[in-house]
Amino acid sequence: MNKKTLTIIFILAVVVAAAGISWWQFQPVAAANEEPLEATGVIEARTVNLSPEVGGQVREVLVEEGERVITGQLLVHLDDSLVLSQRSQAQATWQAAQAQLALLQAGATAEQIAAAEAQLAQAEANLHLAQANLALAEAGATAEQIAAAEAHLAQTEAGLHTIQVNLDTLTAGTPPQTIAATETSLALAWNRYNYMRASLTTEQLEALRTALTTAENNLAAAEAHQDHVSEDTRNPVQIVNVFAESVVDAETAVTTAQQAYDAAQDETRPYTHQIEQVRQSWELAQANLVIAQARYDGLAADSRTTADALDAAQEIVDNAEELATAAQTAYDSLTSGISATQLAAAWREVQRLQAQLNAYALAAPGSTASTPSVESLLAQIEAAAAQNEIAAANLAGVLNGARIEEIAAAQAQVDAAMAQRDMAAASLAGLVNGARAEEIAAAQAQVNAAQAQLAMLDVQLGKFTITAPWDGILLTRSVEPGETALPGTTLLEIGRLDRLKLTVYLPEDRFGIVTPGQSATVTVDTYPDREFIGTVLQVADEAEFTPSNIQTQEERVRLVYAVVISLENPDLALKPGMIADAEFEQ
Numbered sequence: 001m002n003k004k005t006l007t008i009i010f011i012l013a014v015v016v017a018a019a020g021i022s023w024w025q026f027q028p029v030a031a032a033n034e035e036p037l038e039a040t041g042v043i044e045a046r047t048v049n050l051s052p053e054v055g056g057q058v059r060e061v062l063v064e065e066g067e068r069v070i071t072g073q074l075l076v077h078l079d080d081s082l083v084l085s086q087r088s089q090a091q092a093t094w095q096a097a098q099a100q101l102a103l104l105q106a107g108a109t110a111e112q113i114a115a116a117e118a119q120l121a122q123a124e125a126n127l128h129l130a131q132a133n134l135a136l137a138e139a140g141a142t143a144e145q146i147a148a149a150e151a152h153l154a155q156t157e158a159g160l161h162t163i164q165v166n167l168d169t170l171t172a173g174t175p176p177q178t179i180a181a182t183e184t185s186l187a188l189a190w191n192r193y194n195y196m197r198a199s200l201t202t203e204q205l206e207a208l209r210t211a212l213t214t215a216e217n218n219l220a221a222a223e224a225h226q227d228h229v230s231e232d233t234r235n236p237v238q239i240v241n242v243f244a245e246s247v248v249d250a251e252t253a254v255t256t257a258q259q260a261y262d263a264a265q266d267e268t269r270p271y272t273h274q275i276e277q278v279r280q281s282w283e284l285a286q287a288n289l290v291i292a293q294a295r296y297d298g299l300a301a302d303s304r305t306t307a308d309a310l311d312a313a314q315e316i317v318d319n320a321e322e323l324a325t326a327a328q329t330a331y332d333s334l335t336s337g338i339s340a341t342q343l344a345a346a347w348r349e350v351q352r353l354q355a356q357l358n359a360y361a362l363a364a365p366g367s368t369a370s371t372p373s374v375e376s377l378l379a380q381i382e383a384a385a386a387q388n389e390i391a392a393a394n395l396a397g398v399l400n401g402a403r404i405e406e407i408a409a410a411q412a413q414v415d416a417a418m419a420q421r422d423m424a425a426a427s428l429a430g431l432v433n434g435a436r437a438e439e440i441a442a443a444q445a446q447v448n449a450a451q452a453q454l455a456m457l458d459v460q461l462g463k464f465t466i467t468a469p470w471d472g473i474l475l476t477r478s479v480e481p482g483e484t485a486l487p488g489t490t491l492l493e494i495g496r497l498d499r500l501k502l503t504v505y506l507p508e509d510r511f512g513i514v515t516p517g518q519s520a521t522v523t524v525d526t527y528p529d530r531e532f533i534g535t536v537l538q539v540a541d542e543a544e545f546t547p548s549n550i551q552t553q554e555e556r557v558r559l560v561y562a563v564v565i566s567l568e569n570p571d572l573a574l575k576p577g578m579i580a581d582a583e584f585e586q
Contacts, residue, residue: 037513037584039504043524043567045495045576047475052078053463055487058479065477069468069494076479076491080464087457093283094450101443116428123424127417133394134410149395156388200264200274200334207333208261211281211326215257218319219250225312234306242295243309246316249288253323256281264334278334282327287446289320290453472496495576500567502534502580505560513586514539520565520582527573534565534582 056078063075132145226243229235256277263269263277296313299305305313476493485491502522506514514536522532540562565582567574574580 037506037510037586038581039506039563039584040579040581041502041504041565043500043502043574043576043578043580045475045497045500047493047495048469049490050075050466050469050492050494051488051490052076052466052485053487054078054460055485056080056464058481058483058485061477061479061481063474063477063492065474067474068472069474070471071468073468074465075468075474076466076485078464078485080461083457083460083464087454087461090450090453090457094447094454097443097446097450101440101447105440113428116424120421120424120428123417123421127414127421129390129394130410130413130417134407134414146395149391153388153391153395156391159387204330204333205261205264207326207330208257208264208278211285211323211330212254212257212261214319214323214326215250215254215285218316218323219247219254221319222247222250222316225316229309229312232306232308235309236304239299239302239305239309242299243312243316246292246295249291253281253284253288256284257327260330275331275334278327278331282324282331285320285324285327286453287449289317289324290449290456292317292320293456294452466491468494470494470496471498497572497576498569500569500574500576501537502565502567502582504563504565504582506563507558507560508543511539511561511563514563514584519585521585522565522567522580522582524574524578524580526578530573532567532569532574534567536563536584537566538562538564 058076059079060077061075062077063069063073069075222243226240226247229243230240260274260278260281263274266274292313296310296317299310299313472494474492475495477491479485479491516536516539518536520534520536522534523530524532543559543561545559
C-alpha cells in the first residue's frame with residue numbers, strides 16, 4: 001500500500017468509530033423515551049374558605065360538616081334586623097316619591113279639574129254678589145233689588161234648613177247640644193295639636209347643635225377637597241365638577257341644619273313645625289349620603305380618577321354618613337320625651353273626637369259606610385249659615401240704606417271676593433296646565449335618590465348571608481349560632497369533590513413531552529380494576545426539588561417539574577389524600 005491509501009483507510013476507520021460511539025450513547029435515551037411515562041402523586045380537593053364581608057351576630061348556620069351543598073345554597077345568616085328596618089323605611093320613601101312623580105306626570109284628574117272649576121264659579125258668584133252689594137250701598141235699592149235680596153235670603157234660609165234637616169236625620173237620637181259640644185271640643189283639640197309649644201331640653205338642643213356642627217365641618221372639608229382636586233392638572237373637568245356638586249350639597253345641608261336648629265330654639269314655633277323642620281334636615285342628609293356613594297362608585301369606575309381624588313370622594317361619603325347619623329339622632333331626640341308624649345296624646349284626642357262625631361251618624365237607623373260624616377255636615381251648616389248672614393245683611397242694607405262705614409265694608413268684601421276669585425283661577429290654571437318641567441325633574445331626582453338608597457341597602461343585606469360558590473362538601477365549620485363573626489374570619493371551608501386535582505412530578509428529561517390538555521390515565525390502589533381519565537391542567541415553568549412526601553431520599557434530591565392533572569369525579573369515588581399513579585399518553 002502506498003501512503004495515500006493508508007491515509008484513506010485511517011480516515012474511514014475514525015468515521016466508523018465515531019458513528020459507533022454515537023449510536024451506543026443514543027440507545028438509552030431512545031429506549032427511555034419509548035418507555036411509558038408514569039408518575040405518582042397525591043389527590044387533592046379544590047377548596048374555598050368562606051368568610052363574611054361584615055361583622056355581626058350569627059343568627060343561623062344551616063349546614064353541618066360532611067354535608068353536600070349546591071351552588072347558591074344559604075349557609076350562614078348574620079343578624080340583619082337593623083338593615084331590614086332601614087330598608088323598610090327606604091321602601092316607604094321610594095314608594096312615596098314614585099307616587100308624587102306619577103301624580104305630577106299624570107296631571108290633574110277630571111274630578112280635580114271639575115272641583116277647581118266649581119270653586120272658581122263659586123268665587124265668581126261671590127264676587128258678583130259683593131259687587132252688587134257695593135252697588136246697592138252706593139246707589140240705594142230699587143224695588144227689584146229689594147225683591148231679589150229677599151229671594152236670596154229665602155234661598156239661603158232654605159238651604160240652611162235642608163242641611164240642618166239632613167243633620168237631624170243623620171244624628172237621630174243624639175241631642176243637638178251633644179253634637180255641638182263635640183264639635184267645639186274637636187276644634188279645640190285641633191288647636192292644641194297644631195299650636196302646642198314645647199320646651200326642649202339641653203340634650204335635645206345639643207343633638208341639633210351637633211348635627212349643625214357636623215354639616216358645617218362637612219362643608220369645609222368638601223371645599224378643601226374641591227380646591228385640591230381642581231389644582232391637580234391630572235383631573236379632567238368632569239371629575240372636578242363632581243366635587244363642585246358635593247360642595248353645593250354640603251351648603252344645602254348646612255342651610256337645612258341651621259333652619260332646624262333655629263326652629264328648635266324659637267319657643268314661639270309650634271312643636272309640630274319644629275319636628276317637621278328637623279325631619280327635613282334628616283331626610284336631606286340621607287339623600288346626600290346616597291348621592292355621595294353614587295358619585296364615589298362613578299369615580300371608582302372611571303380610569304381617569306387619581307388615587308387622591310378617590311380618597312377624597314371616600315372621605316366625603318364618610319362625612320355624609322356621619323351627618324346622616326347625627327341628623328337621625330337629633331330627630332330621634334326631638335321626637336322623644338315628655339313633649340312628644342303630650343303631642344301624641346293631643347293627636348289621639350283629635351282622632352277620638354273625630355271618631356265620636358262620625359259615630360253619631362253610624363248610630364242612626366239606616367246609615368251605611370257611605371253616609372256623610374257629621375263633621376262634613378257641620379262644615380256645610382257653618383258655610384250655609386255664613387251665606388245666610390250675608391244675605392240677611394244684604395237685605396237689611398237694601399231696606400235701610402248704607403252708611404259710609406257700610407260702603408267701606410262692602411268695598412272690602414268686593415276686594416276679598418276678587419282675591420279669592422283670582423286664587424281660584426290660578427289654582428284651576430295650574431291643574432289644567434300641569435306640573436312644570438323642573439317640578440317633574442325634581443320629583444324624578446327624589447325617586448332616583450330613594451331607589452339608590454334602596455339598592456344600596458339591598459347590597460348591604462346581601463353581605464349578611466354566606467352562600468355556596470359551587471357544588472361541594474362542607475369540610476370544616478368553625479362557627480355556631482349566637483357567636484359574633486368578624487369580617488374576613490373564615491367560618492366555613494368547602495371542598496369541590498366532583499372535580500379533583502392530582503399533582504405529580506416529572507424529571508427534567510421527561511417533562512417536555514407533557515403539554516396542557518394532554519390525557520392521562522389515573523389508577524388508585526382502592527380500585528385496582530378501574531381507570532380514571534384525567535387532563536393535564538398545568539405544567540410548571542420552573543424546576544423544584546422533589547417534595548418531601550415523595551418516598552425515597554434519592555428521588556427527593558432530584559430537580560423535577562410539577563404537573564397538575566384535573567380529574568372528573570362524578571360518583572365521588574376518589575377521595576382527597578389518596579395516592580394515585582398517572583400514565584401519560586404519548
